[in-house]
Amino acid sequence: MAEGIRLNKALADAGVCSRRGADELVFAGRVRINGRTAESPGERVAEGDRVELDGRPVKLRRENAGVCWLMLNKPVRIVSTASDPEGRETVLDLVPEPWCHKRLFPVGRLDFFSEGLILLTDDGHLAHRLTHPRWHLPKVYEVLVRPEQGEASVAGALARMRRGMTLAEGDRLAPVEVRVLSTSSRGILLEMVLHQGLNRQIRRMCRDVDFTVLRLKRVQEGPLELGGLAPGAVRPLSSREVAALRRAVGLGPGDPEHH
Numbered sequence: 001m002a003e004g005i006r007l008n009k010a011l012a013d014a015g016v017c018s019r020r021g022a023d024e025l026v027f028a029g030r031v032r033i034n035g036r037t038a039e040s041p042g043e044r045v046a047e048g049d050r051v052e053l054d055g056r057p058v059k060l061r062r063e064n065a066g067v068c069w070l071m072l073n074k075p076v077r078i079v080s081t082a083s084d085p086e087g088r089e090t091v092l093d094l095v096p097e098p099w100c101h102k103r104l105f106p107v108g109r110l111d112f113f114s115e116g117l118i119l120l121t122d123d124g125h126l127a128h129r130l131t132h133p134r135w136h137l138p139k140v141y142e143v144l145v146r147p148e149q150g151e152a153s154v155a156g157a158l159a160r161m162r163r164g165m166t167l168a169e170g171d172r173l174a175p176v177e178v179r180v181l182s183t184s185s186r187g188i189l190l191e192m193v194l195h196q197g198l199n200r201q202i203r204r205m206c207r208d209v210d211f212t213v214l215r216l217k218r219v220q221e222g223p224l225e226l227g228g229l230a231p232g233a234v235r236p237l238s239s240r241e242v243a244a245l246r247r248a249v250g251l252g253p254g255d256p257e258h259h
Contacts, residue, residue, distance in 0.1 A: 006041065153210065
């Protein structure tokens with residue numbers, strides 16, 4: 001960091017929070033640089049600078065330090081945040097050695113009763129790209145549903161999803177790629193590909209077409225596939241997978257601060 005990097009990037013790379021979260025901390029007056037209150041997330045800090053958050057020192061990452069990227073198969077009834085005020089088990093509680101001592105945070109969310117692929121990292125810059133609307137990667141879900149109006153209603157419901165629906169709350173959705181994978185006594189298994197990140201989008205869509213969601217599992221995010229990773233298991237991403245993620249959001253292999 002000879003010439004320094006932006007303060008919000010330094011905070012994100014230190015694992016404190018996301019880039020956007022760092023902006024909010026700075027504007028709230030909670031960040032100090034060498035004893036003075038930081039005025040802008042764009043201020044530059046170098047390796048010898050003392051950065052504090054709420055009076056506590058933040059250990060800045062050396063620019064050549066490695067970052068950690070993990071894939072977790074989140075089980076149901078696990079909270080996909082770094083901590084939970086209700087004391088429920090979180091995705092970080094599932095991280096084993098040697099990664100459990102790192103300052104990881106989840107990239108995006110899966111709700112409490114959903115399962116499947118979720119990424120954990122301490123790489124604030126790439127995480128910022130992955131969660132930014134401009135770079136939203138397609139996500140693939142397998143959704144087991146029970147059509148409350150019977151099988152005859154399924155074709156019309158899927159057609160609504162493919163056209164792009166308006167939810168009961170008024171949110172206008174982009175078209176969703178959806179197809180039937182299988183039908184059984186348990187219900188109808190759908191594959192759904194989402195290109196936007198609206199909160200609880202699949203559950204709200206299914207509610208509005210009178211489908212009951214029995215199981216919701218994310219199986220792919222951008223170029224990454226869950227594959228055979230067991231529920232609750234964690235694995236590191238390969239360098240090839242990280243490179244594919246970077247390419248998917250417009251970053252080159254050595255592109256630390258391209259906006």
